Amino acid sequence: MKLTPFKKSAILLSGALALAGCEKLDGTVNGGGTMNSLGGKGKAVFTVNAQRCDEEPIKGQVNFRDETAIDWEDQGGVSFRANVTGAGLCGEGFATAAEEALMCDQRCGPGMFQVEFDYDSTNPLLPGAGKGVACMTDMSEGVNSPFGMHGLVNLISIADGPFQTYTNGGVVSGNIQTKECPSTKNDDNA
Structure with a gap:
């Protein structure tokens, strides 16, 4: 099969978009x-506060505890505090590998808020530190929320450290709110 220049371009473009x-x-x-806990009979507790606004330093914290997570339940479960190292609302446009700090994880789609973090274990039986990512969706509030859901953790995934391979997600019986940044510019002096 001979590849025409058009087909070659289409293959290269689709490969670039996939990356x-x-x-x-x-x-x-x-x-x-x-x-819900990761396969356990209990509940996982999740809190997040993250901000990326107007070229200011990214800031925030993540706290997480899943005491009955399968593979960790005999050692006290997954439990950590984390500092946010990257954050942003995943938009419709694409970022390239050259703009990696501005690129959402491929597991986080448009409309989700992504938070990357460095964590320290709060489980004394499993000490250590690592990195992770979480993707969340604001499902609105009150009568506007579908099926009574106020927030969705699409994904929380731990890349390394004592909780490496932990991955979970689901509806939050609480609330997730995403907002635009408050403007730090004074429009009256323009």
């Missing part, structure tokens, strides 16, 4: 609550 992620936009996320 690219959504672009991260400025915004804030706050919230938390409980969600």
Whole structure:
């Protein structure tokens, strides 16, 4: 089979798009609550506060506890406090590998708020530190929320450290709120 220049271009473009992620936009996320444990019989507790606004330093915290998570339940479960190292609302546009700090994880789609974090275990039986990512969706509030859901943790995934391979997600019985950044510019002096 001979590849025409058009087919070669289409293959290269689709490959580049597959490697690219959504672009991260400025915004804030706050919230938390409980969600189902990773295969356990209990509940996981999740809280987040993250902000990426107007070229200011990214800031925020993540707290997480899943005492009955399968593979960790005999050692006290997954439990950590984390500092946010990256954050942003995943937009419709694409970012390239050259703009990695502005690129959402491929597991986080448009409309989700992504938070990357460095964590320290709060479980004395499993000390250590690592990195992780969480993707969340604001499902609105009150009568506007579908099926009574106020927030969704699409994904929380731990890349390394004592809780490496932990991955969970689900509806939060609490709330996740994403917002645009408050403007730091004075429009009256323009």
